[in-house]
Structures are given as C-alpha cells and as structure tokens.
C-alpha cells in the first residue's frame with residue numbers, strides 16, 4: 185500500500201542544511217503492523233509525518249496505493265490526509281475548548297460528512313473504546329488514558345486506511361499504555377488496519393508484525 | 408468544512424476571549440453609530456436640497472436691493488427696485504416661468520371685538536407668487552390681477568397646519584404664535600380685519616399641510632414667514648407698518664424662475680443688463696440663484712457632518728486595526744491548534760476561513776449592537792426635535808452593518824493568511 189523509495193528530508197539549518205532523512209526505503213503492505221524504533225533525533229517523527237502527508241519529502245519517490253504522491257501540492261496532500269490517514273500523538277493533541285465528542289467528529293467535519301452520521305459513528309467508537317460516559321465532558325476533565333482513547337476515536341472517525349501513531353503510550357502509565365496497545369492490536373487483527381507506530385519501548389514493539397530500526401536518518405538493515 | 412460549523416466555532420472563540428473581543432467590538436460599534444448618524448444627516452441634507460429645489464423651482468433667481476448690512480453696500484447709491492422693474496422683466500422676457508415681486512411689512516393686527524392685538528408679518532405679492540412654493544390648501548380665492556390693478560383692499564391669511572402627532576418637546580419649549588392661535592379659533596374667511604389701521608377683506612385662507620408633511624418646515628430656507636398676503640399695489644398705497652424700504656414705492660425684491668437650471672446664468676446676465684438700462688447701473692442689486700442660497704445655509708451643517716463622519720471613519724478604522732491586532736495575536740496563541748487542525752484534515756483555506764469568519768462575525772455583532780444604539784440615539788434626537796433625523800431609513804442600518812463586516816473582513820485577511828501558511832509540522836511541535 186505504501187512504498188517509499190530513497191526518501192530524503194532536508195531541513196534548512198543555520199546557513200546550510202540538516203539532513204534528517206538520508207534515503208529511506210520502506211514498503212508497507214495492507215494490514216501490516218509496523219513499529220519504528222530508534223534513538224531520539226534519528227528521524228522517526230519526520231518519516232511518520234512524510235508518510236502521513238503532513239510534510240513533503242525533499243527527495244525520493246513516494247507511492248501511495250500505487251499513485252505517485254511525491255510531488256503533491258499542499259492542498260492535494262491535505263485532501264488525501266483527510267481521507268486516508270489517522271494520526272495519534274504522544275501528547276494527545278486534543279482541542280481543549282471542545283468536548284470529547286466534538287473532538288472526535290472534527291475530522292469528519294473537514295471531510296464534509298453529514299454531522300448526524302458523524303455523531304452516530306463517534307458514539308459507536310466511544311462505546312467500543314469504553315468512553316461513552318465521557319463524550320459530553322470537556323477535555324480537561326479526562327484522564328490521560330481517556331484522552332488517548334478519544335484521540336484514537338478521532339483518528340478512526342473517517343475510516344482511514346493507515347493509522348500513524350507517534351509514541352502513543354509515551355505519556356501514559358503502564359496500565360493505560362497496555363490498554364492502548366491492546367486497542368491498536370485489536371484494530372490490526374480484527375479490522376485489518378494498517379498501522380505504523382513509533383515507540384521507544386522495546387517490549388511494546390514486540391506486538392508488531394515487523395520492527396524497523398532507524399539510525400541517523402536511515403533504516404538500520406543490520407537490526 | 409460547512410459554513411455553519413465555522414460560524415459555531417467562531418462564536419465559541421469570541422466567547423472565550425471576552426475582553427479582547429469586546430474592545431474590537433466596541434470601536435466597531437462607535438463607527439457604526441456614527442455611520443448611521445452621518446448617513447441620516449447626509450440623506451436628509453440632500454433630500455432637503457432636492458425638495459427645496461422642487462418646491463422653489465429649479466431655475467430660481469432672487470434679486471434684492473442691497474441693504475446697509477450687505478458687504479458691498481454703496482451708500483451713495485440712491486437706486487432701488489420697484490414694481491415697474493418687475494413688470495419690465497416680465498414684459499421683456501415673457502418666457503420666464505415666474506416673475507414675482509414681493510415686499511414685506513411688519514404691521515399691527517387688531518380685532519375690535521375681542522380686543523386681540525398682535526404684530527404680524529404681511530407680504531405684498533402679485534398672482535405670480537403662487538407659481539412656486541405652493542404647498543397650501545386654499546379656501547376662498549387667491550389674489551388676482553384685478554386686485555393688483557385696482558389696489559383692492561383684500562388679503563389672504565395663512566394658517567399653520569399644526570401637527571399630526573405633536574412631538575413631546577413642542578409642549579414645553581416652543582413659544583405659542585398668538586396670531587396663529589387666533590386664526591385657529593376664529594373663522595376669518597369673508598370677514599374684514601384691521602391691519603395697520605386699515606380694513607382689509609379676507610378673501611382667502613391658505614392652509615399649510617401638517618408640520619410633518621410640510622416641506623417648508625423641513626427646508627427652512629428664508630427667515631420671513633408671512634401671516635398675511637395682500638396685493639403688492641394695495642400694500643404700497645395703504646398699509647402702514649415697518650419695512651426695510653425708505654421709499655414708498657420700493658419693493659424688497661423679485662423672485663424669478665427661469666423654468667430650468669441651465670438658463671439661470673443667461674437670465675442673470677440679461678436681467679442685469681435690463682436693470683442697467685433702466686437705472687443707469689446695476690450695482691445696487693444683489694442677484695443670487697437659489698442653489699447658492701441653499702448652499703450657504705447648508706454649509707454649517709456640512710461641517711458638523713464632516714466632523715462626525717471623520718470620527719466614524721477613525722472609529723471603524725480603529726476597530727479594524729483592533730481586529731487585525733487581535734487576530735494576529737490570536738495566531739500566536741493558537742499555533743498548536745492550527746497544527747492539530749491541519750493534521751486532522753483542515754486545508755489552508757479552512758484555516759483561513761476560520762480566522763476571517765471570526766473577524767466578520769465580530770464586525771457583524773458590533774454592527775448589530777451599534778445599530779441598536781444608533782437607532783436609539785436617532786429616536787432620542789428625533790424626540791428632541793432634530794428634524795434631520797426624520798430622514799433615517801432602515802437601509803442605513805444595513806449599510807452600516809455591511810461596513811462593519813467589511814472592516815472585519817479586510818482586517819483579518821492578512822492575519823488569516825499568515826495562520827494558513829504556518830507549517831503544519833512546526834505548528835504541531837509548538838508549545
């Protein structure tokens with residue numbers, strides 16, 4: 185489903201450039217659960233953001249569902265991101281002024297889904313994630329685990345084909361972390377959801393079909 | 408994203424920043440109030456001018472003998488206008504729509520029976536007087552050519568129209584015109600009345616329309632409002648009273664209407680020539696066209712209007728800058744939010760719309776509240792007797808609200824663009 189060929193990413197830095205990705209080759213099949221491991225600053229988030237169309241690569245070729253999307257404009261990337269990608273972040277990134285439910289349906293509103301249908305779907309997701317009682321609550325009133333489950337519901341509302349999770353357990357205690365991992369595993373096994381997850385925790389990475397180690401902007405082939 | 412959703416989230420945002428929203432809101436409000444006020448005033452002014460021109464004739468020229476208080480009065484000049492000058496103009500230029508000589512006198516009115524005494528204004532006229540400014544309902548008959556030729560001792564009384572609905576202020580402030588009170592309570596048509604120690608027969612009563620519908624109360628041009636009209640020839644022969652003229656056969660002036668605006672300059676010239684040939688010079692007369700007279704009278708009001716307008720523009724401008732400032736500041740407190748929204752599928756234009764809508768909504772709300780206050784202020788001024796405020800129209804509110812929304816729009820486009828162009832990844836990292 186996803187094919188990255190020799191992807192590079194340069195950041196302007198001081199007078200010159202800093203190369204965060206130095207030619208990454210990666211293929212992800214539909215229904216695969218992949219974990220990205222690697223030291224801090226090696227380029228994991230950068231790779232995730234490029235895969236999720238949040239950022240454009242500086243070089244290389246990106247094929248998404250057999251379409252070359254390497255040179256997509258900002259708008260085209262937005263449209264494809266809206267439909268195909270669900271993001272989950274370490275710091276949840278929920279909008280504090282909206283209720284849990286309003287947060288969950290926000291991506292659906294950007295997709296111009298009928299609001300009633302979006303709310304229905306959000307309620308089903310909330311039930312499945314065990315946060316039904318909290319949908320009316322303000323974000324500030326939720327615990328960390330609840331916040332991340334709201335964020336997962338939000339990532340799933342548009343039925344994306346890929347879920348991108350950047351250290352989703354990083355801000356959670358071990359009990360909540362395990363729950364989130366269970367949820368993702370379930371999604372992968374039962375719904376055949378394609379998942380790319382960044383983590384520092386080797387024990388968590390064990391649940392993945394495939395573990396990929398990044399080192400200094402490249403995939404560590406020796407891992 | 409649907410517009411209704413954007414509006415909802417904008418309202419939410421405005422609610423969450425009460426002080427900041429209020430400040431922009433406040434100056435927009437002041438701007439809107441002054442826009443409504445100036446629009447009303449401007450509209451009223453132009454309405455008055457056009458109405459005045461309509462009532463008084465488009466090609467109106469006024470000729471008067473210069474008086475001591477005129478700037479260029481020549482005290483050696485012994486010339487003055489008389490009735491024959493008016494007749495000469497009429498004879499030389501039969502195509503003129505109106506040649507109406509007039510003369511004013513301030514005389515004593517006396518009713519033998521009730522012992523009612525009062526000074527009244529009398530204007531001596533010819534039948535041509537009724538060709539312009541005729542807003543009356545006539546009972547009986549008007550003065551005719553026979554009256555002029557035979558110096559008939561007849562007169563026509565002018566009766567005020569009163570008010571359909573008397574404004575509150577009138578009950579307290581206005582002095583009562585005693586003569587008008589008298590006219591109201593005594594049927595004068597067909598009666599003989601004593602003015603200036605002479606008997607005149609009232610052959611007609613002119614009833615003015617109610618004040619609200621009376622263009623004269625609205626136009627307010629010329630300070631002389633006569634109570635009684637009579638043949639100018641009779642006045643010169645019989646009526647004793649105070650007048651501006653030293654000579655018995657002098658008249659105050661001549662009102663002329665050429666019929667159209669375009670011919671005013673031409674007739675000003677040829678009539679001056681005619682006067683010159685009759686009197687040897689024309690330096691003793693003032694000749695002004697009506698538009699000039701009107702403009703003089705409106706000049707003061709125009710100055711007031713300009714002041715208010717400038718205040719309004721500054722206020723709206725300040726409101727705009729306020730919105731711009733607020734929106735720019737808001738971007739920095741909302742970088743993270745912008746990043747999150749972008750990640751969830753918001754396009755640049757979605758972000759842009761969000762900021763622009765917020766500002767336009769702020770302008771709209773300021774416009775609504777400003778309009779409410781503005782209309783209340785106008786009603787208040789109206790109740791205090793500001794007749795200009797009668798000309799308030801609801802489209803002015805609409806115009807003011809649109810101006811306020813436009814201000815919000817213009818002021819927010821740049822900040823919105825800045826927000827939309829933020830890099831999504833960088834914004835997400837922002838703390």
Ligand SMILES: Nc1ncnc2c1ncn2[C@@H]1O[C@H](COP(=O)(O)OP(=O)(O)OP(=O)(O)O)[C@@H](O)[C@H]1O
Pocket residue numbers: 195196197202204222223224225226227228229230231
């Ligand atoms: N805008 C930028 N300008 C310059 N350098 C950047 C920029 N963004 C990221 N980098 C650099 O690129 C490298 C990769 O960053 P990235 O965020 O992908 O690391 P990461 O592997 O996710 O690290 P962590 O595990 O700490 O989250 C880092 O060295 C970082 O300093």
Ligand SMILES: [Mg+2]
Pocket residue numbers: 228229230350
């Ligand atoms: Mg990272």
